[in-house]
Amino acid sequence: VSAPVAVIGLGAMGRALAAAFLAAGRPVTVWNRTAARADELVERGAVRAASPAEALAAAPLVVVCLLDHATMREVLAPAAAGLRGRTLVNLTNGSPAGAAEMAAWVGGHGGEYLDGGIMAVPTTVATPGAFVLYSGERRIFDAHREALAELGDARHLGEDIGLAALHDLALLGAMNLMFDGFHHAVALATSRKEGSAVGVTELLVPWLTSMLGLLPAFAAEVDAELATGEEPRLIQGLDVQFAALANIMAASREAGVSTAPLEPGLTALRALRAEGRDTWSAPASVRLLREAPPDR
Ligand code: NDP
Numbered sequence: 001v002s003a004p005v006a007v008i009g010l011g012a013m014g015r016a017l018a019a020a021f022l023a024a025g026r027p028v029t030v031w032n033r034t035a036a037r038a039d040e041l042v043e044r045g046a047v048r049a050a051s052p053a054e055a056l057a058a059a060p061l062v063v064v065c066l067l068d069h070a071t072m073r074e075v076l077a078p079a080a081a082g083l084r085g086r087t088l089v090n091l092t093n094g095s096p097a098g099a100a101e102m103a104a105w106v107g108g109h110g111g112e113y114l115d116g117g118i119m120a121v122p123t124t125v126a127t128p129g130a131f132v133l134y135s136g137e138r139r140i141f142d143a144h145r146e147a148l149a150e151l152g153d154a155r156h157l158g159e160d161i162g163l164a165a166l167h168d169l170a171l172l173g174a175m176n177l178m179f180d181g182f183h184h185a186v187a188l189a190t191s192r193k194e195g196s197a198v199g200v201t202e203l204l205v206p207w208l209t210s211m212l213g214l215l216p217a218f219a220a221e222v223d224a225e226l227a228t229g230e231e232p233r234l235i236q237g238l239d240v241q242f243a244a245l246a247n248i249m250a251a252s253r254e255a256g257v258s259t260a261p262l263e264p265g266l267t268a269l270r271a272l273r274a275e276g277r278d279t280w281s282a283p284a285s286v287r288l289l290r291e292a293p294p295d296r
Helices: 012-023 035-043 052-058 069-083 096-108 138-151 163-189 197-212 215-228 238-255 260-274 282-291
Strands: 005-008 028-031 061-064 087-090 112-119 131-135 153-158
Touching: 005 012, 005 052, 012 028, 012 035, 012 138, 028 035, 028 052, 052 069, 061 069, 069 087, 069 096, 087 096, 087 138, 096 112, 096 163, 112 138, 112 163, 131 138, 131 163, 138 153, 153 163, 163 197, 163 238, 163 260, 215 282, 238 260, 260 282
Parallel strands: 005 028, 005 061, 061 087, 087 112, 131 153
Antiparallel strands: 112 131
């Protein structure tokens, strides 16, 4: 029999996590503020804990998936004495600084801590393609790897506790920008009677898929430039980029569609030109973002 696990927080995601452990044949104890959310899991064999303390007492491995870090502290504080000798795996979305705070808090109560980020939605947990990012001591990850792999491919990014949240948020940020681009493309296409969202999306998906193929080469150049200061090969003329962007903006204006999603790109091109560059490269764009003062 595999080692038991406790799941605290049975929102859409927590329920999917608990269900995945149950499906893998693992004994599962669950707790949620709204107790009825556990009913279906209990029917499938989970044990309902009456309190977070009871959940902590039930298993050496405790997975927490709540609304945010503040909620996590609120839920766990009355049960903090029960953290001793336990491993808490936090799959609640949060910042790298929040992860460090949680690690210190759990450690202060004698518990071990891993931080994580779920790269899946509830319906895709434990299906091929789902993966979960982890950071924290390798030893702790290895001790629970088998259980964690039941949720999706378990990727340990490193011992720096903030790495999982950092990468989770980097991925979500890129996803958000992709959705912004999708919305803009659909707005543009549907500005004409003959255009449709489905029609432009049929073209957009293969286009973006082929463009995704460029990213590993761009990434290698960014790393090479960071390591050696070496100028990349995959450069384009800044004038060509400006001209293309100007055309997208003009077409948007003609169609009465906002150019707002395109403004950050224009700002970046202007900044590169202001540096006296006449070429665009991925490392130059990344450097601009890393050196610019963050917007507050
Ligand atoms: P839900 O809104 O479905 O669930 C929120 C959970 O937090 C519930 O268990 C809720 O309890 C609990 N909660 C909220 N406030 C309190 C409180 N004051 N005290 C006690 N419990 C509280 O969210 P999800 O399950 O979708 O998300 C949970 C985490 O998982 C988030 O960090 C999210 O970013 C992350 N995640 C979610 C994904 C998704 O697609 N859903 C994808 C990847 C990550 P109650 O049932 O009593 O309200």
